[in-house]
Amino acid sequence: xxxxxxxxxxxxxxxxxxxxxxxxxxxxxxxxxxxxxxxxxxxxxxxxxxxxxxxxxxxxxxxxxxxxxxxxxxxxxxxxxxxxxxxxxxxxxxxxxxxxxxxxxxxxxxxxxxxxxxxxxxxxxxxxxxxxxxxxxxxxxxxxxxxxxxxxxxxxxxxxxxxxxxxxxxxxxxxxxxxxxxxxxxxxxxxxxxxxxxxxxxxxxxxxxxxxxxxxxxxxxxxxxxxxxxxxxxxxxxxxxxxxxxxxxxxxxxxxxxxxxxxxxxxxxxxxxxxxxxxxxxxxxxxxxxxxxxxxxxxxxxxxxxxxxxxxxxxxxxxxxxxxxxxxxxxxxxxxxxxxxxxxxxxxxxxx
Amino acid sequence: xxxxxxxxxxxxxxxxxxxxxxxxxxxxxxxxxxxxxxxxxxxxxxxxxxxxxxxxxxxxxxxxxxxxxxxxxxxxxxxxxxxxxxxxxxxxxxxxxxxxxxxxxxxxxxxxxxxxxxxxxxxxxxxxxxxxxxxxxxxxxxxxxxxxxxxxxxxxxxxxxxxxxxxxxxxxxxxxxxxxxxxxxxxxxxxxxxxxxxxxxxxxxxxxxxxxxxxxxxxxxxxxxxxxxxxxxxxxxxxxxxxxxxxxxxxxxxxxxxxxxxxxxxxxxxxxxxxxxxxxxxxxxxxxxxxxxxxxxxxxxxxxxxxxxxxxxxxxxxxxxxxxxxxxxxxxxxxxxxxxxxxxxxxxxxxxxxxxxxxxxxxxxxxxxxxxxxxxxxxxxxxxxxxxxxxxxxxxx
Ligand SMILES: Cc1ncc(COP(=O)(O)O)c(C=O)c1O
Numbered sequence: 001x002x003x004x005x006x007x008x009x010x011x012x013x014x015x016x017x018x019x020x021x022x023x024x025x026x027x028x029x030x031x032x033x034x035x036x037x038x039x040x041x042x043x044x045x046x047x048x049x050x051x052x053x054x055x056x057x058x059x060x061x062x063x064x065x066x067x068x069x070x071x072x073x074x075x076x077x078x079x080x081x082x083x084x085x086x087x088x089x090x091x092x093x094x095x096x097x098x099x100x101x102x103x104x105x106x107x108x109x110x111x112x113x114x115x116x117x118x119x120x121x122x123x124x125x126x127x128x129x130x131x132x133x134x135x136x137x138x139x140x141x142x143x144x145x146x147x148x149x150x151x152x153x154x155x156x157x158x159x160x161x162x163x164x165x166x167x168x169x170x171x172x173x174x175x176x177x178x179x180x181x182x183x184x185x186x187x188x189x190x191x192x193x194x195x196x197x198x199x200x201x202x203x204x205x206x207x208x209x210x211x212x213x214x215x216x217x218x219x220x221x222x223x224x225x226x227x228x229x230x231x232x233x234x235x236x237x238x239x240x241x242x243x244x245x246x247x248x249x250x251x252x253x254x255x256x257x258x259x260x261x262x263x264x265x266x267x268x269x270x271x272x273x274x275x276x277x278x279x280x281x282x283x284x285x286x287x288x289x290x291x292x293x294x295x296x297x298x299x300x301x302x303x304x305x306x307x308x309x310x311x312x313x314x315x316x317x318x319x320x321x322x323x324x325x326x327x328x329x330x331x332x333x334x335x336x337x338x339x340x341x342x343x344x345x346x347x348x349x350x351x352x
Numbered sequence: 353x354x355x356x357x358x359x360x361x362x363x364x365x366x367x368x369x370x371x372x373x374x375x376x377x378x379x380x381x382x383x384x385x386x387x388x389x390x391x392x393x394x395x396x397x398x399x400x401x402x403x404x405x406x407x408x409x410x411x412x413x414x415x416x417x418x419x420x421x422x423x424x425x426x427x428x429x430x431x432x433x434x435x436x437x438x439x440x441x442x443x444x445x446x447x448x449x450x451x452x453x454x455x456x457x458x459x460x461x462x463x464x465x466x467x468x469x470x471x472x473x474x475x476x477x478x479x480x481x482x483x484x485x486x487x488x489x490x491x492x493x494x495x496x497x498x499x500x501x502x503x504x505x506x507x508x509x510x511x512x513x514x515x516x517x518x519x520x521x522x523x524x525x526x527x528x529x530x531x532x533x534x535x536x537x538x539x540x541x542x543x544x545x546x547x548x549x550x551x552x553x554x555x556x557x558x559x560x561x562x563x564x565x566x567x568x569x570x571x572x573x574x575x576x577x578x579x580x581x582x583x584x585x586x587x588x589x590x591x592x593x594x595x596x597x598x599x600x601x602x603x604x605x606x607x608x609x610x611x612x613x614x615x616x617x618x619x620x621x622x623x624x625x626x627x628x629x630x631x632x633x634x635x636x637x638x639x640x641x642x643x644x645x646x647x648x649x650x651x652x653x654x655x656x657x658x659x660x661x662x663x664x665x666x667x668x669x670x671x672x673x674x675x676x677x678x679x680x681x682x683x684x685x686x687x688x689x690x691x692x693x694x695x696x697x698x699x700x701x702x703x704x705x706x707x708x709x710x711x712x713x714x715x716x717x718x719x720x721x722x723x724x725x726x727x728x729x730x731x732x733x734x735x736x737x738x739x740x741x742x743x744x745x746x747x748x749x
Contacts, residue, residue, distance in 0.1 A: 113672070
């Protein structure tokens with residue numbers, strides 16, 4: 001096959017490209033420039049969008065003997081990932097931009113362009129297994145990224161290659177070193193690539209007209225404090241509420257709900273976070289529609305697993321959880337697993 | 353491989369390689385007083401005389417430097433500082449909108465860090481500066497301008513400016529003129545004295561010499577504050593141990609390129625005209641950017657760099673075209689500035705009034721001394737299917 005390897009400048013995508021080449025594919029490396037004004041150097045371990053990362057990707061392609069180009073995806077990324085990210089927070093929801101990037105950029109804008117240019121597939125360094133169109137969890141449970149790929153349709157998966165699904169991260173690093181890739185020891189990028197400072201709240205404040213509002217006790221309605229704007233709060237959040245008075249019972253309080261119109265943030269004790277039912281929209285489903293029982297749902301990128309009974313129909317998905325889950329935030333994806341197999345996903349709209 | 357990117361860098365001429373490698377074997381710092389030093393000095397001075405003679409300058413006017421970028425920075429900043437020191441009211445810097453980043457960014461830096469006011473001269477649809485625009489600008493800011501910089505020939509679209517006319521206008525306001533002639537020397541008749549310019553940048557690797565050697569031609573009476581301080585080797589305007597081998601090779605290349613220019617210009621223009629005609633034959637809606645191929649001469653020479661073919665291919669991304677042509681072993685350029693290898697729509701095309709989509713869908717093919725009819729054939733053979741594919745890619749995204 002002719003495959004296009006999306007190379008971020010990190011170790012995973014470099015090894016993925018190398019393995020695709022070793023598997024006999026005709027590989028071309030592409031670095032996606034996602035920022036119109038990239039920083040010159042990477043800040044700490046965060047992000048993947050600096051000029052330095054682009055250079056790292058190029059060096060890896062050189063070492064592997066792959067043609068290499070940089071594709072300017074900044075406008076698409078801004079319109080399809082960053083702007084919706086801000087809008088979702090403004091609406092009191094908690095978006096997952098990595099998932100959106102996979103859905104709208106890597107396996108949409110980039111894949112479409114690659115197909116039109118004569119490629120057969122896009123290769124990435126995601127940790128997930130993909131065989132015969134079936135997406136499964138990665139062998140390395142700690143690195144598994146099937147959650148952020150759960151949004152991909154069958155058509156998108158048909159043109160995706162994930163060469164790292166059977167490997168552990170430590171093996172990938174060792175292989176990178178063996179192959180002479182300079183990025184072998186490069187720290188993992190985490191957090192959100194377009195917020196290299198890690199300060200999501202500050203990022204949102206710069207882009208939104210935030211207005212102050214009240215923090216209220218969910219049970220009594222008593223006003224406990226004030227906040228400077230709803231965007232940035234997440235259901236299940238405990239820190240950074242700015243409450244100086246402790247709860248009467250001395251136990252920590254969590255965000256239970258966010259109301260963007262009245263600008264009220266409702267807080268309460270941990271057990272109030274318990275969710276037994278999840279409603280979600282825009283499902284992508286790889287099994288027959290209807291009800292499946294004894295499946296597992298995952299409601300955020302790390303953790304948040306519960307056995308459930310799931311019903312899917314056109315446009316909506318509901319999950320009745322057999323065990324309660326805490327911190328289920330609207331805007332996040334619910335991904336449904338049958339053992340390690342991804343059955344599908346949807347975007348959480350409401351919980352009960 | 354079909355190399356059609358001579359404007360980015362062109363292969364060294366055999367004579368320059370020979371002089372270069374020969375000289376690399378000899379020791380000697382031209383500033384040393386012993387025999388080896390004197391021999392090195394002699395080689396450098398002979399090279400300087402050769403360069404001066406080939407481009408109509410005096411040997412003392414040749415300030416050796418590391419290339420176009422350094423020469424441009426030295427001219428902009430050095431002349432600005434000197435003029436402002438002589439007359440504190442002169443804080444304006446005038447540059448054309450289509451300058452190379454070595455000029456544009458130097459001017460921007462002066463504006464950001466040295467309190468300069470940057471004035472950008474508009475260009476016409478072909479990318480040329482009208483001397484009357486310069487006159488109007490200088491009249492509106494009489495007594496305020498420290499330096500004007502307008503390139504001799506544009507690196508992207510190949511448009512040639514009438515430097516003599518521009519220098520006359522600048523001088524009528526008592527303002528010195530610098531010209532970036534990096535793309536012109538060796539391709540067009542360049543005579544420093546006759547041009548009237550006060551400073552002129554040239555670089556080795558665009559004319560068959562090595563990378564990392566070039567010169568700022570600086571009139572004897574032009575004052576210029578150094579960027580680099582040290583031994584004061586070059587007229588106290590530039591310091592650093594002289595690169596004997598590089599200078600010798602540069603001189604050999606300048607001499608050969610200039611001597612060969614009359615013949616090569618005609619040959620290259622014929623190849624280029626054939627390339628443009630046949631590319632447009634394959635892709636009928638492709639358009640040539642810059643001046644028409646049959647435009648009237650400018651300053652006694654061609655109105656367009658003879659090796660330059662710059663075209664827009666509607667409905668395509670230049671990136672896609674470049675990548676697909678690369679896969680066909682045809683090497684050309686989108687001609688635009690790169691940040692981390694990201695192709696942005698060219699500031700040159702935008703300044704010429706080309707819309708952003710067309711600017712993004714452009715390619716520069718640049719021919720040079722090693723180009724052949726077979727190169728033209730290869731590009732023409734590849735372009736049709738490549739454009740079709742690139743159109744499909746843009747239509748889908
Ligand atoms: C018009 C122009 N000016 C300046 C430069 C920079 O010259 P150099 O590469 O020698 O620094 C170039 C080449 O990239 C050029 O085309």
